[in-house]
Amino acid sequence: MGLALSKFRPLDYSCYEMTHTWSPLCSAAALDIGFACVLQSLRIYTTVYAGTTVLKCRIPSRADLIKLVLSILQSTAFLSYNAFGFATAHCLVRQVLGFCNFWSLGLIPGWISSFLAIFVEKHSRRGMLATYVTNVASESIYYSLRNNNIIDRKPYxxxxxxxxxxxxxxxxxxxxxxxxxxxxxxxxxxxxxxxxxxxxxxxxxxxxxxxxxxxxxxxxxxxxxxxxxxxxxxxxxxxxxxxxxxxxxxxxxxxxxxxxxxxxxxxxxxxxxxxxxxxxxxxxxxxxxxxxxxxxxxxxxxxxxxxxxxxxxxxxxxxxxxxxxxxxxxxxxxxxxxxxxxxxxxGYLPKIPFATELIYASSTAVLFHMGMLEPQSLRKSYVAFLDQVTGKKIGKVNRLLVDHEYKTNSSKTIQYKPIYQEAHISDQLKSLLPDVGTLKNM
Incomplete structure (x- = not known):
């Protein structure tokens, strides 16, 4: 219980020192992730929607092709906004709170960005997306509880x-x-x-x-x-x-x-x-x-x-x-x-407004959190997906610093030591170098 409560302990590190270690500018870091996600999303959704069209075994009409292009663009906008929004929300949460902790690094900004982003996606796809991310998130929570010795392995x-x-x-x-x-x-x-x-x-x-x-x-x-x-x-x-x-x-x-x-x-x-x-x-x-x-x-x-x-x-x-x-x-x-x-x-249960969107946001927030701070608890294919759509930026989170402060093992799966610009880091972080990072040679 003490270890769990310690993860609420506030830290004074900046978002540059903790998360977007490749750029000291929040806006530039968010744009880097957003642009990378646009390119990857176009490739992913072009393959998905084109494959679905081919499986229909008929020659598409002009209206079908227009609908295909619009669907690709809409889904691309949804996923890109989700990734860009996460990076933006992370920095905004850090500015509003004045500090960061284990839960505010991924969980809170992940929920905010995902809840807003799902409204960009087509309504017909929201239920399927919510079910899928809930599936992956529940598995990740189970493995997290196991990895942290909270529950025993349940073989069947x-x-x-x-x-x-x-x-x-x-x-x-x-x-x-x-x-x-x-x-x-x-x-x-x-x-x-x-x-x-x-x-x-x-x-x-x-x-x-x-x-x-x-x-x-x-x-x-x-x-x-x-x-x-x-x-x-x-x-x-x-x-x-x-x-x-x-x-x-x-x-x-x-x-x-x-x-x-x-x-x-x-x-x-x-x-x-x-x-x-x-x-x-x-x-x-x-x-x-x-x-x-x-x-x-x-x-x-x-x-x-x-x-x-x-x-x-x-x-x-x-x-x-x-x-x-x-x-x-x-x-x-x-x-x-x-x-x-x-x-x-x-009529047996009341209708909850935006239930699908709320489920999607909550489950995706868990996945963002796991991808950043507990990748060992997340399905390898999903870790690879997050790495792909963020242009390998999610792998550049300073997990060494997280492990140092919260006694976790987040750097065990993804090992990366950031290279900082000395003018943009605090004396507190400098005192921990070179264990949690290094300085860029001028």
């Missing part, structure tokens, strides 16, 4: 989250009268249903009501919900679907390996089994889900909501074939988003 927490998520998705797909258009629900619906099985279920339910009325007149008369032909058709459909999803996953993973081979010029590690794990994961998940639903429906005589809960639990071991933390985290937070949205529409 990812499996637990995946089991809960699959049960939730299966339950919603089983009980919703009108199929949801949410992409996550549509995707998981493919695992347990297809057009043929839905028609079969509807037909069997109608026949079940007739049999039920007949059984009330003749209790000794027994019936089977599925006759042999129907059972054969359902099992064949389930096997075909699982094989189809296996081919889709395995093919996608192999193509990705080939792409990395062409781009990096080196072969990825692992044999063919490792290169088809996604296929085995999707195929087994589909087969276990559909077979579970089939057996439960057969013995209960109807489709019940609890079938989805059980089928989700039974199909969950397939995750162990391709164990990746990103899958359960994204699935869990997307499920939370869906449940909260449905509860709000149904």
């Amino acid at each position: 927490i990812d499996y637990l989250l995946f089991s809960i998520s699959m049960s939730g998705y299966h339950y919603l797909n089983t009980t919703l009268e009108t199929p949801s258009l949410d992409p996550a629900l549509k995707l998981t619906r493919l695992l347990i249903q297809d057009s043929k099985s839905e028609k079969l279920a509807s037909k069997n339910l109608q026949e079940g009501h007739k049999h039920q009325q007949h059984d009330e007149l003749d209790p000794d008369q027994q019936h089977d919900e599925f006759d042999p032909d129907q059972r054969h058709a359902y099992l064949t459909s389930a096997i075909k679907a699982s094989f189809k999803h296996f081919l889709f996953g395995a093919g996608g993973q192999i193509l990705l390996s080939l792409f990395n081979l062409i781009r990096k010029g080196r072969r990825s590690s692992g044999g063919w089994i490792d290169k088809t794990r996604i296929g085995f994961f999707l195929g087994s998940l589909t087969l276990l889900s559909r077979m579970s639903m089939f057996v439960l429906r057969k013995f209960s005589g109807s489709v019940e909501g609890w079938h989805g809960l059980v089928a989700g639990l039974i199909s969950s071991p397939s995750y162990l074939i391709y164990r990746n933390n990103s899958i359960p985290l994204y699935a869990f937070w997307k499920l939370v988003e869906i449940v909260l949205r449905m509860s709000s529409k149904s």
Whole structure:
């Protein structure tokens, strides 16, 4: 507790001494980051939106091309404003408070800039962005708590989250009268249903009501919900679907390996089994889900909501074939988003103004904080992303000084010793040289 409270201790160092160590001017430092982010954002979003257009498999019209360019520019403006705003907000917070501490270096300016920036992005993309950053931020918080010895390692927490998520998705797909258009629900619906099985279920339910009325007149008369032909058709459909999803996953993973081979010029590690794990994961998940639903429906005589809960639990071991933390985290937070949205529409929960924007700002603030001061707790791919969009400037934060003042290990992952201009640093910092930095030779 004492160590946690000590991180609120104010420091008198300037923002040049702590963060934008490559330039003593706050405005110049913010422009450096903003300009670097514009260039990287244009490249990123051009690839994303152009790829989406190609996947539609049709020749774009003039209106489509104009919309494509506008979307690229809008998303570029959003991400660039987020990065430029963070640098600007950091210096403004330092000026307003008159000091800085462990939390004001990244968390507070990160929240301010992210909350303002998300309004620049298209409304249709805000929910997806909020879910994604919440996914990465929750993982980072977990690793931060572990790295600081606040909690112990939980070896199967990812499996637990995946089991809960699959049960939730299966339950919603089983009980919703009108199929949801949410992409996550549509995707998981493919695992347990297809057009043929839905028609079969509807037909069997109608026949079940007739049999039920007949059984009330003749209790000794027994019936089977599925006759042999129907059972054969359902099992064949389930096997075909699982094989189809296996081919889709395995093919996608192999193509990705080939792409990395062409781009990096080196072969990825692992044999063919490792290169088809996604296929085995999707195929087994589909087969276990559909077979579970089939057996439960057969013995209960109807489709019940609890079938989805059980089928989700039974199909969950397939995750162990391709164990990746990103899958359960994204699935869990997307499920939370869906449940909260449905509860709000149904009147069970009040509508919170700007809820999506607030979630995005809070989660992104955590990521900015982790990227600056606890990169060891952040996913390596996201550290690389932050380094890329800031023009490698986030790596020039004086983590040695942070470690000296707060007894942390932020410089363990990213090792950088700043080179200062002597005229712009304090005597306090000079007394710590050369341990936390050096002076520029004149």
